[in-house]
Amino acid sequence: MSMTISAARSPELAELLGLQPTGVIRWGLGRTRTMLHAVGRPHMAFRSLHVGGTNGKGSVAAMLASVLGVAGRRVGLYTSPHLLDFRERIRIDGFPVDDALLSAAARRLRPEAEAVRGTFFETATALAFLCFAEAGVEFVVAEVGLGGRLDATNVLLPEIAAITNVAWDHADYLGNTLAAIAREKAGIVKPGVPLVLGRLDPEAGRVVRRHAEGVGAPLLQLGYDAAVRRIRIGREYTEFGYMGPDADRPIQLRCPLLGAHQAWNAGLAALALESLPNEYRPTADEIGLGVAGVRWPGRLQIERRRDRTWVLDVAHNLVAVEALAQSLTSLDLETPLALVVAILGDKPWPEMLPPLLALADISIFTVAPSSPSDRWWDAAAVAETVSTYPVEVIVDFEAALERAAEVAATVVVTGSNHTVGDAMKLLDIPVGLPGGRRAG
Incomplete structure (x- = not known):
C-alpha cells in the first residue's frame, strides 16, 4: 500500500515505518511480543475487544468503538489498512492519533523494531498499542490484520473475541480449504474469553465452534442467540430490529452504513457489547446512539461531486462484491450507472466481476x-474475458473517473482500498471519523 506517511508531520513515523518492508508477511507473534515487552508491555494497560473474520470486521470494530465512546469510555480503535493517511489506523476517541504522541511513540519503538526486524504490520501494531497506553485509553477495539492465529494483534487477551464470517480470501496464506481458513480465524479464540460469531458457512461454523469448545470459550452466535429482523435499506440509513439474548422485545437500530450486511454487522457488535461484564456493558440506548453515530468511510459511501452521484465501496473479494451488488439493487440510484473498477491482479476477479458488470x-x-x-x-x-459486457479500458485512473462522469449519472467506484482511497483523494472527499464521543 502506498503509505501517506508525511515526513513533515512525523519524521519519526516516516523513519520507523520506512525501515519496514511493506507487503511482507512473516508469521508468528514473537517479534511483536518482543517489541511490546521492551517498551513496557503497553498491550496489558487496557481492556480490549478483538475482531476477526473475512469481511465486515472493520465495520464491526468501528461500531464497537463508537458505542463504547457514547457510553463514556476512552476508546482506542486500531484498524487496517487505511485509505489516505496512516493515522486512520490509530484513533483515540474517534480522532486520528495526535502527531506529537505518534512521533514520541515511534521514536521510542524504533530501536526495538530495528532489533527484531519486525514487518510493517507488526511494527504498526506495536506502535498503536504503545500510543493507546500512553494516551490512557480504557478500551481498545482491535481489528485482525490477516487470519488470526498468528496475526500481530493476537498478543491481546481480550474481554470479547468476535468473528464476523469466514470466506475465501488470502488462501495462499491461510489455506486452500474453507476449514483451513476457519482454523486460522479461530486462532483468536482464547480460554475463558467469550466468543461471538456472525453468520458462518456450516463447515466453517463447525470448525470455529469445535475450537471454542476445545479451549473453553463461551460462545454466542447471531442468528441463534440473537437476531436481526426487518431490515430496511435507504439512501441514508439501514434500519432494522435487534433482539438480544435476554431481551423481551427487539430494539430498533438505525445505522448510517448502508446494506443488509451492515445490519448484520451491527447486530454482531450489539451482541458483543451485551456479552461484556456488567460493569462495562452499554445500555440499549447507548448501543442505539453509538450505531447511529458510526462513521466508516469507503463502505457503500454515497457522495455528491461534480454534479454526479458517486458510490464508493472497498469490496475486494467475492463476498464483498456480492454484498455490494445486492445493496446497489436496493437503492434508488440515478441512471445511467457507470462502474469504475480496479481489482488487484491476485484477487479472484473472474468471479468478482459478473455481479457488478450485470448492474452497469x-x-x-x-x-x-x-x-x-x-x-x-x-x-x-x-x-477481453468479459467482452459480452460494455467495457472500456482507461488505465489512467483520473481519466477513468472523468470518463465515467461524462457518461453516467451515478458512478460506482470499487475493487480495493487503493481504488477507493485514490478516488476519494481526486474527488476531494474527506476520510471522516468513525464516530463516538468527541475528545475534550
Whole structure:
C-alpha cells in the first residue's frame, strides 16, 4: 500500500515505518511480543475487544468503538489498512492519533523494531498499542490484520473475541480449504474469553465452534442467540430490529452504513457489547446512539461531486462484491450507472466481476495508482474475458473517473482500498471519523 506517511508531520513515523518492508508477511507473534515487552508491555494497560473474520470486521470494530465512546469510555480503535493517511489506523476517541504522541511513540519503538526486524504490520501494531497506553485509553477495539492465529494483534487477551464470517480470501496464506481458513480465524479464540460469531458457512461454523469448545470459550452466535429482523435499506440509513439474548422485545437500530450486511454487522457488535461484564456493558440506548453515530468511510459511501452521484465501496473479494451488488439493487440510484473498477491482479476477479458488470450501463477498467505495481491487473486482458459486457479500458485512473462522469449519472467506484482511497483523494472527499464521543 502506498503509505501517506508525511515526513513533515512525523519524521519519526516516516523513519520507523520506512525501515519496514511493506507487503511482507512473516508469521508468528514473537517479534511483536518482543517489541511490546521492551517498551513496557503497553498491550496489558487496557481492556480490549478483538475482531476477526473475512469481511465486515472493520465495520464491526468501528461500531464497537463508537458505542463504547457514547457510553463514556476512552476508546482506542486500531484498524487496517487505511485509505489516505496512516493515522486512520490509530484513533483515540474517534480522532486520528495526535502527531506529537505518534512521533514520541515511534521514536521510542524504533530501536526495538530495528532489533527484531519486525514487518510493517507488526511494527504498526506495536506502535498503536504503545500510543493507546500512553494516551490512557480504557478500551481498545482491535481489528485482525490477516487470519488470526498468528496475526500481530493476537498478543491481546481480550474481554470479547468476535468473528464476523469466514470466506475465501488470502488462501495462499491461510489455506486452500474453507476449514483451513476457519482454523486460522479461530486462532483468536482464547480460554475463558467469550466468543461471538456472525453468520458462518456450516463447515466453517463447525470448525470455529469445535475450537471454542476445545479451549473453553463461551460462545454466542447471531442468528441463534440473537437476531436481526426487518431490515430496511435507504439512501441514508439501514434500519432494522435487534433482539438480544435476554431481551423481551427487539430494539430498533438505525445505522448510517448502508446494506443488509451492515445490519448484520451491527447486530454482531450489539451482541458483543451485551456479552461484556456488567460493569462495562452499554445500555440499549447507548448501543442505539453509538450505531447511529458510526462513521466508516469507503463502505457503500454515497457522495455528491461534480454534479454526479458517486458510490464508493472497498469490496475486494467475492463476498464483498456480492454484498455490494445486492445493496446497489436496493437503492434508488440515478441512471445511467457507470462502474469504475480496479481489482488487484491476485484477487479472484473472474468471479468478482459478473455481479457488478450485470448492474452497469458501462464499466471502465483501470488501475489504482497507489496499489503496488507488482499486483496490478492487466485491465486490457481482463476486458477481453468479459467482452459480452460494455467495457472500456482507461488505465489512467483520473481519466477513468472523468470518463465515467461524462457518461453516467451515478458512478460506482470499487475493487480495493487503493481504488477507493485514490478516488476519494481526486474527488476531494474527506476520510471522516468513525464516530463516538468527541475528545475534550
